Amino acid sequence: MAKTLTEKKLKFDKEQYLKWYESMLLMRRFEEKTGQVYVQQKIKGFCHLYIGQEAIVAGTVSATTKDDKHITAYRDHAHPIGLGMHPKYVMAEMYAKITGCSKGKGGSMHIFSKEHNFLGGHGIVGGQIPLGAGIAFAEKYTGTKNVCICSMGDGAVRQGALHEAFNMAMTWKLPVVFIVENNMYAMGTSVERTSNVHDLWKLGLAYDMPSKPVDGLTVEAVHEAIEEAVNRARRGDGPTFLEMKTYRYKGHSMSDAQTYRTKDEVKEYQQQDPIDKVITTLKANKWIDDAGIEAMEEKVKALVNESVQFAEESPYPEPEELYKDVYSEPNYPFIIE
Helix, strand or coil: CCCCCCCCCCCHHHHHHHHHHHHHHHHHHHHHHHHHHHHCCCCCCCHHHHHHHHHHHHHHHCCCCCCEECCCCCCCCCCHHHHCCCCCHHHHCCCCCCCCCCCCCCCCCCEEEEECEEEEEEHHHHCCCHHHHHHHHHHCCCCCCCCCCEEEEEEHCCCCHHHHHHHHHHHCCEEEEEEEEEECCCCHHHHHHHCCCCCCCCCCCHCCCCCCEEEECCCHHHHHHHHHHHHHHCCCCCCCCEEEEECCCCCCCCCCCCCCCCCHHHHHHHHHHHHHHHHHHHHHHCCHHHHHHHHHHHHHHHHHHHHHHHHHHCCCCCCCHHCCCCCCCCCCCCCCC
């Protein structure tokens, strides 16, 4: 007879589960509100929502330190929020306001936070992969024990830059964890239609890189896989490649009609919702009740509404901002003779 959650000895405590719940719920409600204001044309340009994939960010953040670096592609709203950035700065950025984290110049696809070591938000498919390896090289060069978490979508693994970065990362034993957030579709094209290799984690094996699949819809599984990978990197043993098997409930972007998949398929994956899994564990251990869930919903709702109000009341950049932040004076850690 299978043991219930209350009969099992959990690896994580009440505090950790509550943190995961609040973090993932904030990502979810923020993205839902983002979709609403986008339809109202308050957000312009491209917009890619993270709804359904929240466990990857939550589990990654809980398994890393504040000094570790993070970089990803253009589906990037949830990552800085999970790392602790106040969501109002993300919303203001999408509104193109000067109070945004990129001063309103980057928009949805170019979220940055030096304070939280979130280094983008990159609009070029796969462009962040060699950058992630470069960030890891800098950490190794300067003698830190920090690790770079480099995330990408399943479509990005088709880029040649991935193979070049993998080769260099293994050759130099760089402290980087490569994550492919495999939500099954590169825009509207399934993995099966783009490659003979359907298990994407196997791509790392060509470089003798430790690689494996991970249940990206279960936050505990994500945490454990990331923890193992970052420990390896901190020991100086080099990179790891993790295929986080996940699913996005919304389209590739806000303009996606989603004709390539059925509603039944979406509903099937919604039965594995990562937030519901955490709530089930919290309830099974009597760590939260319906009143506590309602209170958390209200707390997160207030934070999201505050973010929208902040964005709407913030000013746009002045015209002279166009000429700022274009070039920067170099700040080398060494002197060139």
